[in-house]
Amino acid sequence: MKKRKETNQKLKGQKFKQGFTNIFELPKEITLNLPLVTIIGNDELNIENYKGIIEYTDDIIRINTTCGVIKIIGRKLEIKQITAESMKISGVINNFEYLL
Secondary structure (H helix, E strand, O other), rough: OOHHHHHHHHHHHHHHHHHHOOOOOOOOHOOOOOOEEEEEEEOEEEEOOEEEEEEEOOOEEEEEEEEEEEEEEEEEEEEEEEEOEEEEEEEEEEEEEEEO
């Protein structure tokens, strides 16, 4: 019963944040900590607001975010730059998937 109350409180808090964000037209990636993905051509991808790296090979990179997993498929993939908030991935990007 306690977990149900905690879950309901989290949902109410999240709905409040979403409403606040919409009313004041604030960037969702900042207020809701959602991932922001920028793809430049087929050879560069930037991700902001990620939680961690799940898988990292030359062909596949999987990144955990607050609302799912981002999967990048390609060739010669490499994380060129990484900070606590963002990362830059380069290589030949063939496919980009968002998995819930």
